[in-house]
Amino acid sequence: MINKAIILLCWACACGHAETVKFRPGSDKEAAFMVRSGGQLSGGNRRFADVRSSWTYRFNFKRSKGAKIELEIGNQYAVSYSTNDWEYLPLLDAGVTGEETKPQTIETVDVEKLLGGRPGMLYLKFADCVPENGWGGMLSSIKISGTLSDEKPAEPERPTFAGNPIPLPKKTADVVDVFDCGREPKAIQMMLCSLQGIVAQTQPAICLSAHNFWFKELEKSGVKTEVQPSWAALLEKHKGAVKGYILCDSETWNMATTFAGIRQGLVVHEEIESEIKAFGLKKLNDVRGKDLRWFHTFLSTKAKGRFAINGIVNIKDDRLAMRDWAIANKFIYVHSGLQPNILEKFYQLVAVGACRYGWNDPVDDEFGDVNFAGERGLFTIPTDHTQNLTLISALADPKLFRAAPPPVPAVAKIKNKHIVTILVSDGDNLNLMLEGYRDTYFGSSRRGEIPLGWMVPSSSFDLCPTTYKWYCENATDNDVLLGALSGPGYVYPSKMRGVDAYAKLYDFYNRRAGLKYGVIMDLPDSQAEQKEVFSQFLNRNSYQEGLFFIDYSNYAKWKGDAYLIDGKPVVSLRYILWEGQMSPEEIKQKLAASPTDPSSPESYSVIMLHLWSYNPDEIVEAFSDLPENVELVRPDLFLNMIKEAL
Known part of the structure; x- marks a missing residue:
């Protein structure tokens, strides 16, 4: 359904003559006009704005007299415009409802009228006029007639925050x-x-x-x-x-x-x-x-x-x-x-x-x-x-505060077994950690019967120190706290501006909270990019000793792929316990047929339990009875074991 757009632009040269320039979304030329990217792209010549997605172009006209923009557009489109990037006014609408879509057509925008015949910026935002059903606006091409400037408004100057941006705990009043x-x-x-x-x-x-x-x-x-x-x-x-x-x-x-x-x-x-x-x-x-x-x-x-x-x-x-x-x-x-x-x-x-x-x-x-x-x-x-x-976030005496997660057990020599570990999702949500995790999940009467990894933001050490200490003190020998998602907060490192500074904060909070193992969610374009980015978070100087990786596009996309960075393991998910995808019984059947050679990474599987699909009691019940060739272990022990196989 989704194809790449070809955008035809008339580019102004120094003498004022228009030159037609063609480019596809995602190219360097499009980036010069894209203010806020969005929509969906795939092979072809179309871009779609489905549901709440949108994208915005900015065009700087040296002259607007006689200027126009022709849009080859269809489906359920809604186009608005602005001259200041604050107030956007309706410009074009497909005028359809329900499942109805408008055939591809040419819509003409009178730039001279919108800019009042004066030079200036024109912003065009493309969105979905019926966001309830996901048919979305479809853009195939743009043709601009007019004299454009390649000058851009100056970006606001922003400092990079040096140090820890999270306020430290204060002492309560008497x-x-x-x-x-x-x-x-x-x-x-x-x-x-x-x-x-x-x-x-x-x-x-x-x-x-x-x-x-x-x-x-x-x-x-x-x-x-x-x-x-x-x-x-x-x-x-x-x-x-x-x-x-x-x-x-x-x-x-x-x-x-x-x-x-x-x-x-x-x-x-x-x-x-x-x-x-x-x-x-x-x-x-x-x-x-x-x-x-x-x-x-x-x-x-x-x-x-x-x-x-x-x-x-x-x-x-x-x-x-x-x-x-x-x-x-x-x-x-x-x-x-x-x-x-x-x-x-x-x-x-x-x-x-x-x-x-x-x-x-x-x-x-x-x-x-x-x-x-x-x-x-x-x-x-x-x-x-x-x-x-x-x-x-306060303490009776911050100087006396101590909280240490349970110690990591020694690496066990387990032969002729497929090694498995289970991670519980969604611990990055601070409110969930304060309420739902404690009440429903970590509060389960059956917690501790099987090994589980519990995701928590490492910044909770300062944001809710009493809470963090409670989790540490109430963890059983089968419970492991993992810094997630992406350490002190939730971010996709390969997409983040200033990721190098964030990687330092990541290490700071791992040390502060005593979290030697973590979980990072990302959406890298390739495994090479993934390794390059993760090397800032996991290296010979970092506090953490290993990472689990979740790909946002498909949590188990990398199917258990594992590798070392400076001798420290990074392991991706192999299975997801998510309602509508795989059931515990289906996963157990696959595990029963899995290899058991401890020297092979294929003999290790990470399972993520989707918090909103299954509760811990159901998982304890399902995974207390495993095939004979399967061994369920703590996440920290799992990472130390697979390290020896890599």
């Missing part, structure tokens, strides 16, 4: 105030989250959930608590840390959250302004009616140097999640539903190498989400529900 805000109106909840964050700029001292498991674990280390009877009592006690309030409405929660960190002002919705005024607090800013372009301009000019450049938070909807964290650390807080052209501009306000906290951008899917940030130099810590992180 007494932590507890107030459960769950039943309060949304406006009060938002205001209290901002109070929590402002106070935590100095010292974490507020918990907004009386039933938080990790806070109760923190109490065991000697943190004293005091329950506050009302939100008003809590505010009265801590209003000395507040300089005033930021007035907002339901459209500007996020803008106010960013201002709250910069100015130490409460986030106050217009509905409760009179109540907050009664505490003697003054209005610092009124962001009602302000749009994102104003917000971005303010941050890049008047607020420059006042917000942190080592992180940014973007969360879906108007949730409470991560607001205290953003305010405490003076991070920009934006909605994850922003269009890519706008989200990109906010990403460019922070440093290359910064951490992006959040999930669910409007960019295709999981890969598009993570890769969009990675291409702009940010690694992702997936979390879109986490609250109270300012307190969860």
Whole structure:
């Protein structure tokens, strides 16, 4: 269905005459016009925008008089245009619904009309007018008539963050105030989250959930608590840390959250302004009616140097999640539903190498989400529900904190067996580690009956130290913690801008958390590229002793391929336990017919358990009874054994 596009461009030469230039998407010439890549390509001459995927070209016209663009286009297309890369207006639409598609046709764009006869930039964005069914817009060719310039707008200057961008744990206040805000109106909840964050700029001292498991674990280390009877009592006690309030409405929660960190002002919705005024607090800013372009301009000019450049938070909807964290650390807080052209501009306000906290951008899917940030130099810590992180990340005494994963067992000499290990997916999600992992998966009563590898972000050592310590202390001899996905955060290394700096952070957190083995997910173009990139993460000087590799395009694409980098093993998945793909019984049948020569890499298999398809109890039941020629071992032992076979 999908073919490569041939794009015909009229290229302006110095004397002003138009010259027709042909090129295919993915070529160097297309890259000169592509602002944000996307869509799907394959052999041929077409590019498709299916569901939420899109791509954008930028054309710089020296002259627009008489200029036009002819698009050979079809299917369910939607084309919009912009002259500033902020506001995009509808331009062309296939005008179809349901499964109906429009035959390929020629659509003509009047450039002179759009640019008002003046020179300037014209942006064309191609998308899907019926994203529900995936037929997508289809572009076969473009023909541009006009005088173009090859000059590009200057890219924003961005520093590369040197060192660790993740804030280190702070010491809690001697007494932590507890107030459960769950039943309060949304406006009060938002205001209290901002109070929590402002106070935590100095010292974490507020918990907004009386039933938080990790806070109760923190109490065991000697943190004293005091329950506050009302939100008003809590505010009265801590209003000395507040300089005033930021007035907002339901459209500007996020803008106010960013201002709250910069100015130490409460986030106050217009509905409760009179109540907050009664505490003697003054209005610092009124962001009602302000749009994102104003917000971005303010941050890049008047607020420059006042917000942190080592992180940014973007969360879906108007949730409470991560607001205290953003305010405490003076991070920009934006909605994850922003269009890519706008989200990109906010990403460019922070440093290359910064951490992006959040999930669910409007960019295709999981890969598009993570890769969009990675291409702009940010690694992702997936979390879109986490609250109270300012307190969860704190410790009664950070200097005394210690947490060590279980020791690695000695290499066993197992003969005439096919060696297998199982990895549990999705541990990169911080919120899952705080809740779902502990409750449902790591909390299984049958955990420990068989060896399993549990993925955790190595940055959890600092983001939720009490949590990380709990996992270490509650691990059985059959449980192994693995740094994933891609270490302190989630990123595809071969696609990431500034990957060399990230590789250093990867090693820093492996050492800090004591994780000698890890999991990296990537989408390399070739095995040669994979090895070149991984050599930055695993080498003779790195702390880690081995890696498991997952290819995003097909988790088991490399079918157990294994090799050494500086004497350390990298092993890809051979099987996936994923509903609708292979069942435990089908995998066991394949294992029963597998080789058992310990000197051959073919005698070793890595299985990944998809967390949302099977629970640990089902896997324990299935893999407690294995064929006689199969031995299930811990992931760390597995890597040490296959190392001797490579």
